[in-house]
Amino acid sequence: MDFNPERPIYLQIIDEIKKRIVRGDLKPSEKLPSQRELATIMSVNPNTVQRAYKELEDAKIAQTLRGQGTFISSTISLKELQNELASEALEEFLTQMSELGLSHGEIKELLVRSLQERTE
Amino acid sequence: MDFNPERPIYLQIIDEIKKRIVRGDLKPSEKLPSQRELATIMSVNPNTVQRAYKELEDAKIAQTLRGQGTFISSTISLKELQNELASEALEEFLTQMSELGLSHGEIKELLVRSLQERTE
């Protein structure tokens, strides 16, 4: 994993884990790599991983058990998390486009055209 | 204007000014508020405004004339600026959605539905 130097590493780790959960690569109740292990894999300091894990815990996405490790929360809903993240992105996108003075029609057209180009 | 504390204020000021240009609220050759004035309006440190203006200059979007103030560049192309900003936003949006495992069809559907809700 290569990090964007513009954005704090721990936030990028959080985003990555969330996306893996949503895509089903990580399942509820599954154990995350230990802080040290992930730190090694990502060539990052263990404290940085810890920070990411802590925020995931604050967000109720992960849970930590003393001496056993950090786990994806067992009660988490994949669909819900996906909706949440997708809505955030969509909201952000539409706000941006509106502020640029684009109408709904123009936004839709732009998107459709762009998707077509990527499919070809 | 209220700022997102996650993002440098000067960048948010830049974004805001760009959007105003694109929307036509600010016209080419028009004079921007003085740094002090804008700082007062936005309850922000004058240095922050200065930094925003400087970056706008570097991007050839504004020009500073000694003793006269800062002006929107007269040669600026609204359409081009709009395309640029819209493309950036679109790109970012599509990347996010793909990483969430959504297909092109799903993305389109989500957008269309969301636009409809906003129109009603």
Add this chain to the structure above:
Amino acid sequence: MDFNPERPIYLQIIDEIKKRIVRGDLKPSEKLPSQRELATIMSVNPNTVQRAYKELEDAKIAQTLRGQGTFISSTISLKELQNELASEALEEFLTQMSELGLSHGEIKELLVRSLQERTE
């Protein structure tokens, strides 16, 4: 039994056992569950129970007889243990309240009101 993740589990086990003794649920000379058994009941690592039992021994509250198990000390004074635990709790409580700037009168009033609500 559900544990507070802020506090070591073995301490919480110790507290629980002390309370059961004070309430008479566990009597002097009575045999405690085996470490394995208690570990199973509490869904806890056997080492954790062992540590709790060891600390109870150090505090002269329990005794381990080789091959026979762990027993509540026969010479233990219920009243004394109760006083000790109650004093600790009271001390802690009064310190907290004082630090919040509450007067003796206010503390008393708060307690009385709270007890009344619980009785109704």
Add this chain to the structure above:
Amino acid sequence: MDFNPERPIYLQIIDEIKKRIVRGDLKPSEKLPSQRELATIMSVNPNTVQRAYKELEDAKIAQTLRGQGTFISSTISLKELQNELASEALEEFLTQMSELGLSHGEIKELLVRSLQERTE
């Protein structure tokens, strides 16, 4: 300030600040010492102070302004915070006492006697 080695320093800093707010020593909107400054005063690492400040921010008790410092939240209600902290302490105390098998009457008597001793 001397710390209890049993409890994380950052939690003790948090508690201390909360108490100062409740007692009126720190007022809403007031600036807290800078992280470095407080770290020096308390002979503690700046990171430790930062951790405490961050948690206060998560709890909406403090607010951080980029480059300006950390401030007590302006919308905070002293009475509410006091009630909250007092209720927590009271709740904890009563739970403890009940678990020791003490009746409401006994609890009250113990408290009254203890307050009297402290007044004399």
Add this chain to the structure above:
DNA sequence: GTGGTCTAGACCACT
């Protein structure tokens, strides 16, 4: 000068 992030490395408590 202020907070934010990160590293390196240490020690500890818990399982």
Add this chain to the structure above:
DNA sequence: GTGGTCTAGACCACG
């Protein structure tokens, strides 16, 4: 072996 805390010290972005 696992996470939790802490230190020392560095660098950066921001105001």
